[in-house]
Amino acid sequence: MIQAMMRPEGSVDSTSTVLDLPHDQAPTRGPLKVHSFGMTDRGKARATNEDQFLIAEMAKVLHVRQTSLAHASQQLGHERGYLFLVADGMGGHAAGEKASALAIDSVEAFMLDRFKWFFHPWGKEGEELQAEFKSALAGADSRLIAEATANPACKGMGTTLTMAYSLDHELYVVHVGDSRCYLGRGGALERITRDHTLVQEMVSRGVLQPEEAAHHHLRHVISNAIGGHEAGVKVDVHKLHLEPGDLLLLCSDGLTEMVPDKDVHDLLRSEPDVRKACERLIAEANNRGGKDNVTVVLARYE
Numbered sequence: 001m002i003q004a005m006m007r008p009e010g011s012v013d014s015t016s017t018v019l020d021l022p023h024d025q026a027p028t029r030g031p032l033k034v035h036s037f038g039m040t041d042r043g044k045a046r047a048t049n050e051d052q053f054l055i056a057e058m059a060k061v062l063h064v065r066q067t068s069l070a071h072a073s074q075q076l077g078h079e080r081g082y083l084f085l086v087a088d089g090m091g092g093h094a095a096g097e098k099a100s101a102l103a104i105d106s107v108e109a110f111m112l113d114r115f116k117w118f119f120h121p122w123g124k125e126g127e128e129l130q131a132e133f134k135s136a137l138a139g140a141d142s143r144l145i146a147e148a149t150a151n152p153a154c155k156g157m158g159t160t161l162t163m164a165y166s167l168d169h170e171l172y173v174v175h176v177g178d179s180r181c182y183l184g185r186g187g188a189l190e191r192i193t194r195d196h197t198l199v200q201e202m203v204s205r206g207v208l209q210p211e212e213a214a215h216h217h218l219r220h221v222i223s224n225a226i227g228g229h230e231a232g233v234k235v236d237v238h239k240l241h242l243e244p245g246d247l248l249l250l251c252s253d254g255l256t257e258m259v260p261d262k263d264v265h266d267l268l269r270s271e272p273d274v275r276k277a278c279e280r281l282i283a284e285a286n287n288r289g290g291k292d293n294v295t296v297v298l299a300r301y302e
Contacts, residue, residue: 031168032242034082037275038297041282043254044290050089050096051252051295052104057082058111083111084164084297086179088252090225091157099144099157103226106140107163133174134235137161137226144227158227162193162250164299166242173238177225179295180256182264183240184247189265192238196224220253246301251281254294258285274298 042049060077087103089096115132140161148154160177173181178195194200198221202208213219224234247268255264259281267284271277278296285294 031078031080032166032244032301034080034166034299034301035274036082036084036297036299037278038084038295039278039282040293040295041286041290042293044286046293048094048097049293050100051254051293052085052087052089052100053250053295053297054083054085054104054108055297055299056108056111079167081165081167082299084248084250084299085161086250086252086295086297087159087161088177088179088254088293088295089157089159090222091154095148095154095157096159098147098154099159099227102144102147103140103159103161106143107136107161110136110139129172130237130239133163133165133172133237137163137174137176137233137235141226141231141233145231148227156229158222158225160222160252161226164248164250166299166301169242171240171242171248173240175236175238176233177222179250179252182249182251182261184249184265184268185243185245187269189249189261189268191261192240193236196234197221198223242301244302248299248301250297252293252295254290254292255281255285255296257292258288258290258294272300274300
């Protein structure tokens with residue numbers, strides 16, 4: 001990856017896309033079951049793997065210290081939150097690998113210690129959740145800048161980060177960089193995220209046609225990342241409603257650079273098992289050249 005930072009120093013910006021339920025009532029249907037799996041591979045051309053991923057389940061825990069009842073010492077609530085992360089690092093001397101690891105570690109710590117995950121994601125509390133997600137990625141940005149300042153060998157290190165969080169039937173996708181998130185539903189595969197690259201900005205301004213973007217020599221230049229040479233990050237947040245049968249895909253550009261969206265879609269439709277689908281997607285990326293590290297996370301909702 002190549003990085004080109006084009007943002008005011010110290011800025012923290014954000015955009016939001018909302019496909020929301022009515023705010024005056026909660027969904028009445030039961031919770032969705034989630035089957036998930038993730039894999040990462042260094043590919044055929046790179047000596048190291050700068051990609052990282054995380055799949056986590058969040059639950060309320062009651063630690064029983066003393067009781068006269070015949071209770072287990074630890075009890076788990078029935079409600080579950082699900083967290084999925086993919087990060088693709090950049091920077092020399094193993095700094096990219098460190099950047100992606102630090103970013104995921106920072107978000108994980110935020111979710112564990114500060115995030116009010118048990119808030120239901122509709123109404124005013126849903127707006128608060130979006131603000132917390134932005135704070136999580138802003139905190140990761142600050143941590144990477146501080147680490148790079150303390151260690152000159154890591155100067156300029158940065159990472160993409162694409163995160164998905166679901167609770168009940170609600171899904172939030174939080175995004176920086178050019179790793180992607182897709183949602184499969186009803187025989188279609190829709191890309192949720194927009195790449196933060198110079199080429200995508202050129203397409204958005206009408207300077208470049210979409211069909212030219214896939215082969216443009218600047219398509220790897222990142223315009224927005226966590227870390228990098230300047231503090232500040234622009235965070236995109238998307239809110240969607242989940243349906244039974246939905247399939248969530250998070251991936252680094254090591255997949256999308258090698259395997260067109262149509263072929264990704266065809267493979268996912270032919271393979272319902274999330275683990276086998278991950279294995280096949282990574283194998284396909286490597287069979288077509290494997291020019292970059294490739295990471296795939298899949299979650300199927302039932």
